[in-house]
C-alpha cells in the first residue's frame with residue numbers, strides 16, 4: 001500500500017510538472033508585451049524596473065529603481081514561479097494599488113510559456129542573448145531607442161519659439177514648425193539618453209504633426225529654446 005502511494009504521488013507530481021512547464025520560444029513572443037516598459041539588462045530601468053535577476057528578489061526591491069509604489073514595496077512578496085504567475089494573471093488582484101498599467105495575461109498556458117522564457121532570460125548575462133534571438137519585436141513593442149546615436153534628421157540643432165509655434169531645426173538643415181501644444185519636452189539622463197547639447201527629436205503622432213524633443217537634462221530646455229520671430 002505504501003509503495004503504491006509513493007508511486008501514485010510520484011506520478012502525480014511528474015504529471016503536474018509536465019503540465020506547468022512552458023515553452024520558452026513561445027514565451028519570448030508573449031514577453032513582447034513587456035519590452036516597452038521593462039529591460040532584461042541589469043539596472044536598466046524604464047517605465048518599470050529592470051527584470052534582470054528577478055527570481056528570489058523581494059517585490060519592490062531593486063535599489064536602482066526609484067518609482068515603486070508603496071503597495072509593491074510593502075507587499076512582502078518574493079518573486080518565484082508561483083508569485084509571478086499570480087501577478088501576471090491579474091496584477092491588480094494580486095497586489096491592489098500597484099502602479100503597473102498592465103491588465104494581465106488570463107491564459108495560463110501563455111503565462112507558463114512566458115515564465116519559462118523569463119526564467120532563462122533574467123539570469124545574469126542572458127539579456128543580450130534573449131534580445132538577439134528575438135526579432136519578433138516589431139513596431140508596436142519596440143524598446144526605447146538609444147539617443148546617443150542619432151541620424152542627422154533626428155538631432156536637434158535649434159528650437160525657436162514665436163507666438164504659438166515652435167520651429168525645430170535638425171542637423172540635416174531642415175526646419176519643422178509645430179503648434180506649441182503638439183511639441184513635448186522630455187529628458188533622459190541615462191546611458192541611452194542624448195549627448196549634452198544634442199537633443200533628439202522623436203516623431204510621436206501618426207500624423208507627423210506631433211513630436212517630442214528629448215534633452216539630456218532639464219536645464220538644457222530653457223537654454224535651448226530661444227524666443228525669436
Ligand code: HEC
Nearest residue numbers: 033034037047048049059060068069072098099100101102
Ligand atoms: C506600461 C508599462 C508596463 C508594462 C507593459 C509591463 N510592466 Fe511590469 N511593471 C511596470 C511598473 C511601472 C512596475 C512597478 C509597479 C509598482 O511599483 O507598483 C512594474 C513591475 C513589475 C514587476 C515587479 C518587479 C519588482 O522589482 O518587484 C514584474 C515582475 C513585472 N512588472 C513584470 C512584467 C511583465 C512580465 C510584463 C509583460 C507581461 C510587464 N511587467 C508589463 C510597468 C509595466
